[in-house]
Amino acid sequence: MMRALHDRLNALFPLGELTEQRPDLAFLTVPREHLRSIILHLRDLEGFSHLVLLTAVDWLEEGNFQLTYLLSNRGKAVDLGLRVMIPRDGASMDSIHDIWPTAATYQRELREMFGIQFPDSPGVNDDFILEGWIDMPPYRRDFDTKAFSAKTFKEREGRMTTDPEQHMKQQLYPDGA
Amino acid sequence: MDFDWMKIPYAFLTLFIVVNYGFLLNAFIQKIGARVGRRHGIPIWQNYADMFKNYGLRSSITHGVMFYLGPVFRLSGGVGLILFVPIIYGSTMFSNMSFAGDLILALYFIFFGTLGMALGAGESGHPHAAIGITRGLSQVTTAELPFALAVFSVALQYQTLSVTDIVAAQQGGVLNWTLFTNPLAVSAAMLSFLGSMMRPPFDVVIAPQEIPIGPPTEYHSSYLALMQTNRAIFPIAKIVIYMNLFFGGATDWPTFFFKVFMIYLWSAFVGVVFPRFRVEQSIRWFLIWAVPLGVLSIVMV
C-alpha cells in the first residue's frame, strides 16, 4: 500500500528514498521546496488529515537537521513520515501553521530546543519550556549538557557513581565466583 | 430594666460547652465519613490541633479592615445564634438571651456570617474570591428559602415568633413534635438542612481543591482559626434551631447531645451516599424539590 502511494506521489514530485518500517508506517525523504505541496496533496487528496508530530534530528557530522513531519491517515490507519533535510548553519524552515495550527506549537519547541527558525509562525519566539535560557539550544548535539550542568548548578559533595553490572557482581558474588 | 446579670456567665458556659461539643462532633462526623470510605479517619482531637496551630502561627497578612472583619462577622453570626436561642428548654442556666421575637433574629444570624465573608473575601483581592462567594451565596440563598418557608409555616401554626414558646408547645410526648404535627414543613426544612451543613452533596462551594475555593483562599493563621471555631459553633447552633422548632427541643444536656448528633447524622448519612452536585444543579434541586414542599406546608397550615 505504501509502495502504491509512493508510486502515485513519484509521478507528481521528485522524491527521495522510501523506508518501509511496518506495513502501516513508512518514511519518505522529500526535498524541502516541495514539502508544502506534498503535504497539501497528502492532506487533501490522500486523506492524511492529521499531523501526529513534528520533530527534529541533529545530524551533527553531516551538518544537517532532519525535520520529520509524521502524518496520519485516520481512515486507513496508516502513518507516513516526511523527512526534510535542512542545513544546520542558520537553520530555517517554512512554517506550516496555516495547514495545521498545532504545528505552531511544535515549531515553537523546535525553535527553542534546536534553534531552527520558523519565520511567520505565530508566537514562535516565545518561551516554550525553558525560561530565561542563556546558552545555545540544549537539544543540539554540540551542547554539552554535563559541562553546562556542572558549571551552572552547585553540586553536593559525596556523590558516587558505580557501574551497575560491576556493582551487582560485587554484591552478589564477592568472591569473584 | 429587669436584666438578670447571671445570664452572662451562664451564656459563656453554654458557649464553652457548645464549642467543645462542636469540635468533637465535627471530627466524629468526619470519622464516620472516613470509615464509610474504609479509612481510619482523623483523630477525634484533630480539630483542636488544627485550631491551636492556626492561632499559633507567627505571621499573618491583612488586606484591609474588611478582610479582618470577615471572620469576625462569621464568628459573631455563630455565637449570636447560640446566645439568642434557648439551648435547654426550661433551664434558667441555658436559656440564654432568648426573647419573644428571636426566631426572626435567628434567621438573620444564619445569613449574617456568609455576608461578612462576602465582604471580607472581596477585600482580599483574590481574583477567584468573587466567583467563589457568588457560588456560595447563591447556593446558601436557595437552601435557606425552604427553611424560611418552613419557619413561617411553623410560626403560623403556633401563632408565635418565640422559639421558647414553640418548644413549649411541643412538650408532652413525641407526637406533639412539629415533626408529626406539621410534617411538610419539617421535610422542607430538612432538605434545606442538607444544603447548609456544607457536607456532600452540597459542599462543592467549599471544596478545597476547587479552582475558586472561594472566600477562604486568602485566609490564614488566626483568621482561619476564627473561621474554624465558627465551623464548630455554627452547625451546632443551626441544629439547635432545628431541634427547637421541629424536634421538641431538649430539656437536659444528654437529650441535647443525642438529638443534635442524630440531626447532624442525617446530613452525614446523605453525604456519604451521594456524590457532589455542581452549584447550578443543587440550586435547581432546592427550587424543584424543597421550595414547593415549603410552600405547600404554609398552604396546609
Next chain:
Amino acid sequence: MMREELKIRVVKGPDGVEFEVDPLRDYFCEAPPASHPPAYAKIVEDLFNWARSHSLWILGFGTGCGAIEMRPLMTPRFDAYRYGIAWRPTPRQANLLVISGYLSVKTLKRAIRAYEQMQNPKYVVGLGSCTINGGMYWDSYNTIKRLDDYMPVDLYITGCMPRPEALLQGFEDLKKLIRAGKAEGANQYAEKFEWYKANQKQVIHDWDMPDYNW
C-alpha cells in the same frame, strides 16, 4: 527584565483620573521577610509545637514525578489523615511544602513563590534523591541539584522514589523535629535571606518578579 504586567504603567480610572501604577510597589510588599523567634513561655510554645506537629497541612503542589507518591497517602490504604496530615489548596493555609522530586529551574521559580507566601512556622521536605544531589538528573541542563541552596530544608526523604511508607516515616520524623522546636526553617530563611536570594538568582536568569512574594 520584568514581565509586561509588572512594568510601571499609567491607568485611567473609572472616574477619568489618570494615575501611575507601579505593580511592584503597589501590589507587592517590599519589606523583606522578618524573623519571628518563638515569643511565648516555654509551656505555650510546647503546646503550639505539639499542635503544629499534629497538623501538617501540605501545599497541594507537585513538582516532579514524586508527586505521584503523595496521592496514595490520601487513599484508604495509607490514609495519612490519621496522622494529622492534610492537603490544602493554597499556600496561605499550608505550612508544609513538599518538593516532590526533581526541580527544574522553571518550577523552582514557582516553588519559591509558593514558599514565600506560606506563613511563618513553615517546613520544607525534600522528597527523593533529586532534591538531595540531583539524583538521576545530575547532568541535566535544567534541574537544580541541591535544594537546600534555594530554600531551607528541614528533612530529606531518600529514595527514587521513596514509597508512601517512607513518606509517612519521614513525616513522623518531621513531627519529632517540630516538637523539639528544631524546625525553624522560616526564620533561617529570613536571616539568611540575602544568601538564598543570591543562590536563586544565580540559576533563575529571567528574574521577572519581586524579590519577595507574599
